[in-house]
């Protein structure tokens with residue numbers, strides 16, 4: 564078992580039964596010109612989460628920890644897009660409208676795909692989800708249960724929307740989730756802080772919170788080469 568310094572208390576996991584879940588590191592959220600910016604957000608806030616998430620991803624890959632990625636988005640014909648989500652916020656651009664990175668939040672478009680730094684490799688399932696939660700209308704639970712996964716290490720964007728929704732869903736399905744505070748990002752610094760507080764409050768009502776360095780230090784004890792390579796950028 565690997566023990567990570569975390570709040571509200573130590574997070575203990577078996578790497579053979581753990582998945583790293585990389586949530587929605589899509590150009591549409593992280594870069595200007597995508598869905599996130601169309602809602603009036605400053606996307607630069609999210610970029611801060613990428614280097615820590617990349618180190619964690621590389622270390623997990625090298626340590627043989629299972630990796631799953633998610634993407635939020637919709638079918639090209641928008642048949643899985645609720646009218647409520649389409650209309651919400653009265654944005655100047657809607658989901659499905661053309662933007663500089665393709666149609667906003669539509670599967671198969673350049674903007675919908677995952678940024679290069681944390682791009683999936685062979686053997687890492689990509690779960691396409693129409694909603695905020697990674698488990699709603701997806702095969703995420705089947706993928707994890709088939710491998711006997713119990714513990715989740717969570718990185719991604721945005722902290723108070725798709726990350727928190729997915730952690731709540733995971734909690735209800737019997738997973739223990741550890742969220743890495745510097746490897747998740749929000750457009751709103753205050754929401755980032757409060758969303759993490761919510762997860763770990765009441766004795767870890769939804770899960771645990773730590774940071775990428777604490778996670779890597781814990782992994783280093785059993786997998787020194789994997790962590791050294793990730794820290795060196797390998």
Ligand code: C5J
Nearest residue numbers: 587635720721724725
């Ligand atoms: C949002 C997400 N913020 N991936 N999606 O709309 O958090």
